[in-house]
Amino acid sequence: MATKYLKRFFKPASIAVFGASAREDSMGGIVIQNLLESGFKGAIYAVNRHEYDEVHGVPCFRTLSDLPEMPDLAIVCSPPDTVADLIRGLGVSMVKAAMILTGGLSMTKDESHRTLRDEVREAAKPYGIRIMGPDCMGMLVPGHHMNASYSHVNILKGKVAYIGQSGILGTAMIDWATGQEIGFSHFLTLGDGADVDLPSVIDYLAQDPYTHAILLQLNRVDGSARDFLSAVRSASRNKLVLVLKNDTFIGDKSATTLAEGIYDDDLVYDAALRRAGVVRVKRSDDLFNALETLTRMKPMRGERLAILCNGTGPNALATEQLFKHGGKLAPLTDETIEALAEILPPHWNRSNPVDLNSDARPERFAEAVRLLTKDKNVDAVLMLHAPTRMASSVNTADAVIQIAKKTPRNILTCFMGRATAIEARNHCNSAGISTFLTPEESVDAFMHMVDFHRNQDVMRQTPPPYIEQCSPHHIRARELVQEALLEERDYLRHGEAIELLDLYDIPVANTFYCDTIDEVVSRAKKIEGTVQVKALHHQNVYPFSYDDTGRQRWKEVVQDLFSSTEVEHATTQLSYRMGEIYPAEDLMGFCVQQMKRGFQSLQINVGITRDPTFGPVIFFGVGGHTVDVLADRHVMLPPLNMSLASELIRQSRLCQILKENSYRPQQDMQQLANLLLKLSEMVVDLPNLKGLEINPMLVNKSGLLVMDVSVSLSPEAGCLSISPYPEHLTEEITLKRSGRKAIMRAIRGEDEPNHLEFYNKLSPQSIRLRYFYSRGIPTHQELANWTQIDYDREMAFIITAPREDGDGMETLGVVRAVTDADNVQAEFSVVIRDDLQGEGLGVALMNKVIDYCKSRGTLQILGSTLPNNKGMQNLAKKLGFTNSYNAEEEVVDMRMMLNEPSEDWQRLRLNIPH
Template sequence: MNAACFKQLFNPTSVAVIGATDEPGHPGQILMKNLLSGTFLGPVMPVHPELASVAGEECYKTIDTLPLTPELACFCTPLAELPAHIAELSKRGVRAGVALSLGAFRYAGGASQEVKRAVVQACKEHEFCLLGPNCLGFINPSIGLNASLAHRHAKPGKVAFVSQSDSLFATVLDWASSKGIGFSHCITLGDRYQIHFGHLLDFLARDPNTRAILLYLETITHARAFMSAARATARNKPVLVVKSGRSTEGARAAAAHSGSFLGADDVYDAAFRRAGMLRVFDIDTLFDTVETLARTRPLRGERLAILTNGGSPGFMAADALLLGGGQLARLSAETSRHLTDALGCDWSSANPLVLRSDADADKYATALKLLLNAPEVDAVLVMRVPTSKIPGLEIAKAVAAVSRKTKRNVLTSWLGIDDALESREFFAEAGLATYDTPEKAIRGFLSMVQYRRNQELLMETPTSLPETYNPDTFHAREVVRTAIEAQGPLLTGPETMEVLKAYSIPVVDMRVDLPVDDDETVVRAAQDLGFPVALKLDSPDIMRKSHMGAVALDLDTPEAVRHAARTMRERIRAVLPEARLTSFAVQRMMRRAAAHELLVEVVNDPVFGPVIRFGQGGSRTDLAGDRQVALPPLNMHLARELVSRTKVHTLLKGSRDFPGADIDAICLTLCKISQLIIDIPEIFELEINPLFADSRGVFALDAHCSAARADHATGADLLSIRPYPRELEECTTLRDGRQVTLRPIRPEDEPAHYDFLEHVSADDKRFRFFSNIGELPRMEMTKLTQIDYDREMAFIAKGPDRLCAPGESCEIKTLGVVRAMTDPENRDAEFAILIRSDCKRLGLGRILMDKIIRYCRSRGTHRIIGQALFMNNAMAGLAERLGFQVWKDYDDEVYKFELEVNPEQ
């Protein structure tokens, strides 16, 4: 589905209503009423085989009798009739439609699947873009088009609302109308036969009339497409989401209602965070938050100062901030001195900064200026309690005047009703965020804080692991596959430990595969390790050994080992006579007084695929309930963020009496587990519990793993976020003999990319960026180096910047980069290339272009396109030699290039 299809769907110039009628309450009657009662200027053409007119408009018997070809078709007919209608419409050149209903067209059992397959096949065959079916339709207020079954129109605005729920769609329209809130688009998805959340996010990301996007969802499908679209959209526009099903029962009901898989709510939460979206939990907060983000600048930090003329509201705001995880700015001695010099004794000497209750506009303005100039303050909340002496509007104007001269955020909260209403209206017109209570103001600020944190996570595109890390993947894979062949999905404890060792995860010293009925062999193994030891009975039929009495700890004599082995064997055979007892394992007891017991867990979410959970471990894991989740792939920053969200993180940091744990070692272990599940897709469940952690590092004390034959060559295909594609790395040689490595760009290449651009001439930069540029801002450089590999690729050439003598050590630099941006449908990829100016005429441009062409061909991309300034004859010549069609566009004064790499059948 391309951009032209969505333009016809949501911005049509003419509409046909298939199944229009005057029958009260019928979808065809409601839709005609909504289309004709709005301000849409295009023709609305009803189609019905038996009616002469509908709603006063001439009615046409069949689609082929329509006087002109509509851009949008609205279906108000039974679902089974859609394939035939789509075929007829396609003959007229119609490519977009919406299938509406009031719940009357749902089918149950096999019939629904047959109908669905027929509709989907018709859409595919005729390249038809279908919204729904079983939806309320959509509204585009900017052109006055109400192609929905909603009971009211929507006002124009800059916020798009996309809902999976028809009932909430209608509720939000009512709510927004009462608040005077307008929309760029209001869209319901229905049963999502063809158009999903990801498609709409891509469309709205490109829509110039949309400033922010609000989503209501219950479940999603196509997780990778959703994450890719959400990450791309959230880089440029705020995306806020409300999701139902936070409780288990609520999630089950939502999944049943939508007919989709039930995914864990904490995994959805992690996905929203990782995609840079902001989750809120009710409609009021949704619109309050979008207004906050629309009226504020991106936060440069999280330290808030509170300025007020009333102590109690100020303290309430501070409490709400701290309890919500926010940070209260600590005023420096210098700032306090400036405030005292300016205000005398008329302030509280602390933050919240409390002025006298009768503080006038000058006092407010002076205090606000000093706070905004303080380096320890990132934002200021200005509050006012109503008094009879000073008009609130006068102070509001002074606050707005100061706010216009700063780049830091100023939020306002004028308390009261009648006295504050005029001031709040003034703030809204001045573009300042304003709230009627301290709690709402703090909630707005915390939303900004969380949005900032999510944006930081969004910009993380993890590498697999540092280049120096080389796990023994072959050995680990052989252990897993041998185990699957031998005993099925459950690996033994020793086999799991062997896999962990292959990935350089420290494990406790142990002896494995000891005979179940030879106690003396078990004793000798214990003596070799040294007492005390732990004894474990391995069985593919026992998942939690400690719960079944298959673990004995602190055995400090040979007799204790003999007794434990005999007792354990007899107990298990009595309780679980069908259990297969494969072997004993003896571990040396590891006692570290200050060690923390942690949990690392891999589970397979039905929506998002493999996810990693981390938290407090040991025998009280379930009781503690301290688990947080993250989507792989992970890097050290993402792993640290995951650890920081747990309660046990406070203990891991240590205190005056207890040394902290090696958090870097914990995070590195999480990254290694992330890499393990990417490399070995057979593993679908893994638990390390406990993972001991202290100041000396980590080691796994116990672990278990489940695996099965996999349909994928790599676990990367199972992840909802595509990881760094190491398989695309290769080496080549330049004309002067220099060896260079071609590889996908990584986030840590950012510093080297600045150095790279410093060695590019002004003319070459102009050829690449189509303008004269200096040093790129950090945000722009981040976009170049932290990419979503699912829809964009950039290959860099790394090598010495000069030909080195034999034995000479040369610094490795970035010598060139080529990138391709692919549209969401993977039809067109637009390329750009840049070479260091001192590395030209070495064949590097051709090498990089050949690399990106091969990559696009392997992805199934239809064609590669690009353009260059008229003066860039070298690029035009290279493109011609590579087989591109090259022509001059005299209107834009550019060369244009096109290469078909996968011809359409």
């Protein structure tokens, strides 16, 4: 996630284009023409080994060493086999940024299977030069008057940044956006991503004040999924982020690696992007429509939509599409209905969607839109128009535009048709009003914004109180896994898998293991009621043993056995059938359980799998031995909290079944959510856990009960894509003056209510010293940002202690450190409750955050305070900070070196002499 030198790509003072010529088909020549036409203010040089004096009026030099100065940015359009040597030369000459437009570097050079791309990466590494590409289209930054690309047209200036992985799709987007008069703050494609990666660029643009929205065109996630999600989650907290994810599969899906038990990796991508708080679209036209919405819509007031048209057909299409995507029609107030009745025919439908009738003129359209925007129940208005002689498209557009300019509500328009509708849509585009071709597209565009805000709400939900899940049994769980790995087994035996669940307090049916048919009969006699017998073999110790239909591979279970004769006969047949399929050394005996069919149970399928891109994934859905368990499989990335676990359950059709059939659905939902939390905890505790499948688990009036489970292992530890809660940083402390016992730990989302209470106990003076100004009570969104942090990017430690009345815990103080993307500097802030001054809380918190940042390799920790905050300044001096007055900001800066810089760019960032 490093952003060092990226400024040289986005705001270079000088550019050299290698491989440029005056030929019509010269990519480098096209880049120079585009730089000139975009009005680039810096120096431009062409470099070509052939003897050109100039290229399109730009001076041309034969070699790098002939240049009058080394450029900030080198753009490489040379033949593939020359690129590595060129990068090596740029590195020697201290050029720190190179953008490679040349393609074809993925081909192998020799029998070693090394590619030209690998050679370029190795050439750049010793010199610290950053590489964008190869095979990228270049970069366009209108605010810097820079079109450093091979695009056939320039882009307009706007507030949306576009980052793509496909150059051709990028040029199509430019062409479309220019035609729609939509602009960009930045536009680039990364190509093969040899060095500069997606997270780095997202981090850079997330900090750019001129970028209000980010569009990502994504083929795949290369490199660290954790870095990618961390960057996207961070960006989406402050900016609109939209992702066009292409279908990974081209051709045969079986040729692509998938997570076991997951039939389509789109499920995992959907879960990951939802978790990041962004909106995903799956088609390019959706991206275009979403772009239209993102660039032109006003802040969302809510989700309730009013629809109007001069006919019932388009209204029906739009309404159907709205309901299909889970949207909401606005219920009109009586006042609005009466007002509309005065301008509509007597037979109008008196409801939303509003039928203006085929004789509607532009004035009726405009007045109806005006009245709907005044309705307190309406959050947005969609106006659909079918051209008639009574209401031409252009006149209607102009009338509605006047209303749209005067309202804070969002108004979307749809002018159906072509011959007479094109000009109307052009008028709307020029006025900055979102307009679309069809009712369905219009609704989809509205739902993009709705989905974004829903995802943001989920990301900022205040989790219920934290439930401590830790137990001494977890040590035994880790031992269980390690013992299997030491025996070179990549699975747990059935009995070990049962024990693992028991260690995490997951209820499991009484299970008995037998080696022979006689033992099965003997054990069955001791079990009350009917029994089931399962044959154990080498294959079904692994999770996800399905055939192509998603059903279990073999009929290895016999059920509803009552008498000893039935047990013996069925087990004998089962044994014979297994003997035909597997060799004797693969058979592992039988397990016997009491049947639970008579308990009116619902069956669920839940567990853990590991995605090749995003790592561990938790899944949930309807289960059973005879159903297609893949048909209702929903996934979410761990770690989970109660809110996320509940959201995963709500996605499944099992949720509706529970609501319709359970006499205590809320209690059942709570138990299932607790189960998911235990699985999430298991993922964090056991990094060698590859897969775990519980199928079926019964849900009935007696609670939850696991009937069958299988577990697979991997010698390689799995890494979560989202940083888990750092429990290992928790420690007990004793307050200095009162001797009160307290806990110092990392903050978590469940602390939000206590954090608000803590804030409200601060004096106005403490708030002013902390924030440098007087401020009101923080909003939920602010509190969520403070408590639901990304532990890969920032850290906040709190001290919490039992309340004096014994009713729960309270927060006493907090320290926060936010580290830059390059891990050079961490900026801290600390605040202690006024009534607890002198208890040593400030020293304890500051030492904690200093040690934490130092252990992460952060080079410097710094903070600022007001000149009259002598307490903070004295504390900083006591801890070893260097204090200095900053006259420009009128604050006192406090700095401490934690680790020595090892590279020149780090020293430059810290203003340290070489």
